[in-house]
Amino acid sequence: xxxxxxxxxxxxxxxxxxxxxxxxxxxxxxxxxxxxxxxxxxxxxxxxxxxxxxxxxxxxxxxxxxxxxxxxxxxxxxxxxxxxxxxxxxxxxxxxxxxxxxxxxxxxxxxxxxxxxxxxxxxxxxxxxxxxxxxxxxxxxxxxxxxxxxxxxxxxxxxxxxxxxxxxxxxxxxxxxxxxxxxxxxxxxxxxxxxx
Amino acid sequence: xxxxxxxxxxxxxxxxxxxxxxxxxxxxxxxxxxxxxxxxxxxxxxxxxxxxxxxxxxxxxxxxxxxxxxxxxxxxxxxxxxxxxxxxxxxxxxxx
Numbered sequence: 031x032x033x034x035x036x037x038x039x040x041x042x043x044x045x046x047x048x049x050x051x052x053x054x055x056x057x058x059x060x061x062x063x064x065x066x067x068x069x070x071x072x073x074x075x076x077x078x079x080x081x082x083x084x085x086x087x088x089x090x091x092x093x094x095x096x097x098x099x100x101x102x103x104x105x106x107x108x109x110x111x112x113x114x115x116x117x118x119x120x121x122x123x124x125x126x127x128x129x130x131x132x133x134x135x136x137x138x139x140x141x142x143x144x145x146x147x148x149x150x151x152x153x154x155x156x157x158x159x160x161x162x163x164x165x166x167x168x169x170x171x172x173x174x175x176x177x178x179x180x181x182x183x184x185x186x187x188x189x190x191x192x193x194x195x196x197x198x199x200x201x202x203x204x205x206x207x208x209x210x211x212x213x214x215x216x217x218x219x220x221x222x223x224x225x226x
Numbered sequence: 227x228x229x230x231x232x233x234x235x236x237x238x239x240x241x242x243x244x245x246x247x248x249x250x251x252x253x254x255x256x257x258x259x260x261x262x263x264x265x266x267x268x269x270x271x272x273x274x275x276x277x278x279x280x281x282x283x284x285x286x287x288x289x290x291x292x293x294x295x296x297x298x299x300x301x302x303x304x305x306x307x308x309x310x311x312x313x314x315x316x317x318x319x320x321x322x
Contacts, residue, residue, distance in 0.1 A: 040314045048310070049301025057289070066306045073310060074317055094290065129240055137238025143274035146281055162285050180251070181286035187251045198252075206247040213278050 036089055038080040040073055047090050048073075051097050057166060058101050058178045068104065072097040098183050102193070105175070121172075121203045128210060143213065144221040158220055165215035173208035180205055237261045242272045246279055 051072060055065035075096050076083075083092055134140050149158035169177060179185045179193065187201050196204075237245070242265040245258050254262065266273055302310075 040318070041311060044307060044310055044314065048307060052302045052306075053300075054290075066302065066310070069302065069306075070310045070313055073314060077314060077317055133238070133240040137240040139239050139271040139275075142271035143278055145274055146278060149281070149285065158285075163289075166289075181283060182290055184290070202248050202251055205251055206244055209247050209279060209282060210243075212282055213275065216278070216282070 036085070038077070040077045043073055043076065043089065043093060047093055050090065051093060054094060054182075055097060055101060057163070058174075058182065059104065060167075060171075060174075064104065068097060068100045071100050075100070102183070106193075121200050121207060125203050125207045125210075128207065132210065132214070144217060146216070146221050149220075161216060161219035164219060165212050168215065169208055169211055173204055173211060176201060176204040177208035177212075236268070237265050239265075239269060239272050239275075242266070242269065243275050246272065246276045250279065250283060 048069060051069045052065050055068040056062065059065050059068065072093060076093055079096075083089070087095075132140055147158075149155050149162075166174075176190060176194065179190045180187065185193065187198055187205075190196075191198050191201050194201075242262055245254060245262045248254065248258075249262070266276065
């Protein structure tokens, strides 16, 4: 017998998943009003498309999938507006500035990366998530967009290249730059270097 | 100064960390894979960095699976919730 589908109850979606969807949207959009709008559009779209919910995933996963599309659409619109030109022309040059700080002249780490506690095994998971979300929120916009598409929205690099009209080499460089940025930030706030 | 291992030039940490990142985005070539593997055998720093990259990716996955995102940060404001609920009710009314 097939599993019983949950009821179509958008008011409950808002109560149960509204805050989560909002935070997910805010991470990427970095604009409270835009994030609220994205949640609203997501719930309204979900209401219209409820017949297509198969029950194979949870309602939250389904709603998140819709939200990801809304966020993509919004970025496509933003890309056409002159005030949003977040992508840098020469990511390689920007990366090499950071590399000069992180590696010595022979190409070795100036400061060896430390071993981080496993946040799952750790007693203060809360502190890890606070650090992680802080670092994610403080990525430079140019790196954040590529990184979000890859790691939060789960796009392949091919799809990111098409979406942002960049070469795959630039895409890899920007992802690497973003990861180095996150790694450095977490090193301070979570790893050995933290001073709380 | 390049370090050599049985006549093979070993890649530097700078090269290795870049490859470790790209390994998350594309299949590395055989040469790249061997270079990275050899480097990781002898380099504690890059072993640590590779582990950190994995932890960052796992954390992102948990953000999207909504475990990690429920901390401290503000949720929707009461006014926003009220407004969205109203929009939903209007749409539901139109539907039925």
